[in-house]
Amino acid sequence: MxxxxxxxxxxxxxxxxxxxxxxxxxxxxxxxxxxxxxxxxxxxxxxxxxxxxxxxxxxxxxxxxxxxxxxxxxxxxxxxxxxxxxxxxxxxxxxxxxxxxxxxxxIPNVPHASVPAGSTEDDNEEIFKEGDIPKLIDNALPHWELAKKYDIIDFELGVKIAGAGFPVYKGKGARLQRALISYFLDKNTAAGYTEIQVPHLVNEVSGYGTGQLPDKEGQMYHITADDLYLIPTAEVPVTNIFRDTIVNEKDFPICYTGYTPCFRREAGSYGAHVRGLNRLHQFDKVEIVRVEHPNNSFAALDGMVEHIKTILRELKLPYRILRLCGGDLGFTAALTFDFEVFSTAQDRWLEISSVSNFETYQANRLKLRFKDENGKSQFAHTLNGSSLALPRVLAGILENYQTEDGIKIPEVLIPYCGFDTID
RNA sequence: GGAGAAAUGGCAGAGUGGUCGAAUGCGGCAGUCUUGAAAACUGUUGAGGGUCACACCUCCGGGGGUUCGAAUCCCUCUUUCUCCGCCA
Missing domain, CATH: 1.10.287.40 (Serine-tRNA synthetase, tRNA binding domain)
Structure with a gap:
């Protein structure tokens, strides 16, 4: 606000x-x-x-x-x-x-001076690209075919139990997913973020605090009997920890990381681009959240971007970074960088992370303040980013690491998985 | 789910209709003393609106009501604690 x-x-x-x-x-x-x-x-x-x-x-x-x-x-x-x-x-x-x-x-947040003009995602500005796009085997498959071939994700079973968009991960698929979560959390912890576990349902006030309400009312699952919402991202419960608080200036930077499932109704999303893991109603995500001094928030944002780069480098996935244009920028964000992994078998980029600075927009709604050196209280800056969203990372790994002899596991993940090939 | 008790400033804890934004203690901050620190002593110490600055207004878990006047009385919701029931 x-x-x-x-x-x-x-x-x-x-x-x-x-x-x-x-x-x-x-x-x-x-x-x-x-x-x-x-x-x-x-x-x-x-x-x-x-x-x-x-x-x-x-x-x-x-x-x-x-x-x-x-x-x-x-x-x-x-x-x-x-x-x-x-x-x-x-x-x-x-x-x-x-x-x-x-x-x-x-009224949405005021875009940062560096935000390019533009109306759609095509106007986003590519600012960085790294990693070689692998040469795939002749009969390379998209991840949903691979999932079936190796029996690691069962989409139909999810339909039976819940509906479309609720996949069931099996065997090495489930194991790989769990490995990714642990790996991401470990990386974040090593970078100074405190791991935290939060509720997966939030009340209405929390929804308003971070800006999902009233703007994205229809995108969240609403439990009407208890008037609670399933979280669309850990951003909501984690950032709301600081609702109605005055933090100490010397506590900055405040850094949290948490793993949660995320629930999104995705009303109106259909078509080929939502196949497989590309767009789901429930998915897993590890999130990083920071509360910063206004003077330091953009440096912190750069730091978050660098942090996520190191993760993608270790996973050896080809990726690019986009600076979102005004038309694609989220309602509450002042500046957002999207990370996209190249999905070779689909020949398209998949968004796997979104890193944003909200400046005082959320802090104002949250009443999140700090005492400055003059003893005056002023609004802090909040930031968050995905590190990372699981399904599309999984899709990227399955597609880019496929070989004639099965899917190779990225080296950094082998200790977490306990196996090096899905076959 | 049923029965009872409670919710006050950073914390603890007084306050049952008027002069209470709220005693007292602890903690925090500033000062005196000290080579320095501790102790002791003195002062200070919630948030928001409003104003050039004052004045002034609001806030004692949330909402509503009674009254000229509510932290204090009534209703309601939420949360916490105790007992019973259920349960991973």
Missing amino acids: LQLQAIREQKEEIIIALKKRNIDAAPLLNSVISFDEKRREAQTKLDNTLAESNKLSKEIGQLFKSGKAQEATALKERTVVLKEEVKVLQEELNTAADELQSLLYQ
Whole structure:
């Protein structure tokens, strides 16, 4: 959520910056400013009325104490009138405040200066590429065929138990998946992230805190009986640890990593591109989350990008990094780098990580602050990234490592798997 | 799931209708003393809105109500604890 003060002071700059997202924010921002004025006006009137009422109440108390009941009763008449006024003003204030809040929820984060203009993923800017694309064997198969051939993932079984998009991993497939999770967590821990296990269901407030609500309401599974949401990413529970907190400046950087399953409804996604592991309703992901000092958050973002590079280098997967354009940038992010692995048998890039700096956007919703050197509290910056999303990494490994004699396991994973070939 | 008790500042813990944003202790910060530290002593120490700065307003788990006036009374929700039931 953008800060009101920023909207008041830099409205024009924000409008220009939001054009990168291909939206004209002027009407929204003008409404925000007008409702903010209404709110403050109502607040001032209410405060003055309350002040008078408080004062009179004290006097009445004094009068009763000194036995001047008659005078007290006379004063009461005035307070009864004030009480009515308070009611009206309170309502006025609430209306303006609610309207203001819902407007603020509708405004996405302001893109960072480095975010390129553009409307679709085709306009994302490739900033880095590394790793050789392997020459595959003649009859190379896409991962869903490999999964069947070696009996390591059963999509039909998942359909039977839950529905499409809920695969069942078997034998070495399950083992490889578990190996990846352990490997990622170990890498993150070695890089200074504290491992953490969090709930896989979150309440509505948490959804608002990180920005999934109200923007992505339809993308989350909603347990209506208990009004809980299945997490679409560990970002939600992990970042919400810091909701309503004031952290100590010297605690920075705060770094957490956690493995969770992720649940996404993916309403409206169909077609060839969602085959196999490409897009699922349930998948596993290891996430890294940071809370940073505003002065350091972009350096931290670069650090996260470097960290993920080292993982992909070790896995020897060909990948590229994209700087997302304004049109493809998530609602809450100021700057996002996507990592994509080349899926050789499908001849396409698969997104396996998304690393973002949210600046104060989430912190504002979360009320996540820190005390600066002057003792003033100000909003911290939050960041997160996938390290990594499992299914597409798995798809990349299966496809890129396939040989005539089976699928070779990347060297770093062999100690975690306990085998070196799927055959 | 049933019965009871509770929820107050960073922590502990007073406060049952008015002068309570809240005693006291601990912790934190600043100072005195000290070569330095400890101890002792003194002062200070929640958040948000609002203002040039004051004033002023809001917040004692959340929401609603009674009252001129609520941390204190009533309703409701949530959470925690104790007992019973169920259970990985």
